[in-house]
Amino acid sequence: MHPRALIVDDEAPAREELRFLLEEIGGVQVVGEATNGEEALLLLNSLAYDLVFLDIRMPGLTGLEVAQRLHGAPGPEGVRRPQVIFTTAYPDHAVEAFDLAAADYLVKPFSADRLQRSVQRALAGAEGAASAPGAASPAPAEPAASAPPVRGAQQLVRIPVQKDGRTVLVDGDAIVYAVAARGYASLKLTDDRVLVSFSLNELERRLQGHFFRVHRSYLVNLRYVRELVPDFRGALVLVLNDRQRSRVEVSRRHAPELRRRLGV
Structure with missing residues (x-):
């Protein structure tokens, strides 16, 4: 049937x-x-x-x-x-x-x-x-950890967002982090949250530079990293410098490269 x-x-x-x-x-x-x-x-x-x-x-x-x-x-x-x-x-x-x-x-x-x-x-x-009632959809396979190529410091990167029937261009520097959302991505901005039709992989290719894939589901703007806090399992959690002091988990696989990128 x-x-x-x-x-x-x-x-x-x-x-x-x-x-x-x-x-x-x-x-x-x-x-x-x-x-x-x-x-x-x-x-x-x-x-x-x-x-x-x-x-x-x-x-x-x-x-x-x-x-x-x-x-x-x-x-x-x-x-x-x-x-x-x-x-x-x-x-x-x-x-x-x-x-x-x-x-x-x-x-x-x-x-x-x-x-x-x-x-x-x-x-x-x-x-x-x-x-498994209430279980979330499985996340995509975790990509291999690698340092993305750095763009020129003066290159302007903007992400188009549809809002109220208009296309709004979000400056890449205003993005605190992006999180995967079932084929889309949710952008956490300093004072807002928006959804875009890009996958996290596509955002990673577009943003690069000071953005780093800390987890298969998270892409973080390293300029907003405030603290690195070990959790009770020995893994790392990032505390970000936005109004909510957002916390993002770092996968063990990506932790060494993240430390290198942050110089710690």
């Missing part, structure tokens, strides 16, 4: 387009549609779905509010809750979406190929949740 899907969107053309794309890629059975958050919750509490394609900006409950009510709640008659894939025209809610354990975040318009990858990721996540 194919995985059962619910489409939630207040715009009929958007629901029709998504249904068409799902029929094109195959392997998913659309068994329900809802035009707002309240309808979606009624359907979700009456039938077990495997996937929910959820718009964000809708009258009444937003998609984020629907996902928040689903997050951590038991499904009908003990059945696990569905994997949520956000489908929206607005890229600026992605960080909030992933905080709610969304399987993916698709920005309209998207291709059938992109949708297929998203469905495969969500279904793989559902398999993992079935064997």
Whole structure:
């Protein structure tokens, strides 16, 4: 039996387009549609779905509010809750979406190929949740530790970020650290946090210089390193010089090169 899907969107053309794309890629059975958050919750509490394609900006409950009510709640008659894939025209809610354990975040318009990858990721996540409820998706393989080539000191590096329908260029020096987020990356800035569509590997190639991959999931701006603190296991933790005094774990594999780069 194919995985059962619910489409939630207040715009009929958007629901029709998504249904068409799902029929094109195959392997998913659309068994329900809802035009707002309240309808979606009624359907979700009456039938077990495997996937929910959820718009964000809708009258009444937003998609984020629907996902928040689903997050951590038991499904009908003990059945696990569905994997949520956000489908929206607005890229600026992605960080909030992933905080709610969304399987993916698709920005309209998207291709059938992109949708297929998203469905495969969500279904793989559902398999993992079935064997280990609440477990995070496995992180990508840890790259070999190596010192990246240093760029010219005066070279300007900016990272494009989509925010409120605009493309904002973030100066590389304003990035405290970047963390992997399911095919995306979350940038911790001195006074904000944003999501970008680059992988951590791509950010590492773009930034280089005084950025260093301290862990398979973290890329740190070494200019913000305030302290190196050994933890109870003998590993290193970086304390960063931002307002929150963020702490980032250093993998044992990368610790020697990090010490060399910092001169300690």
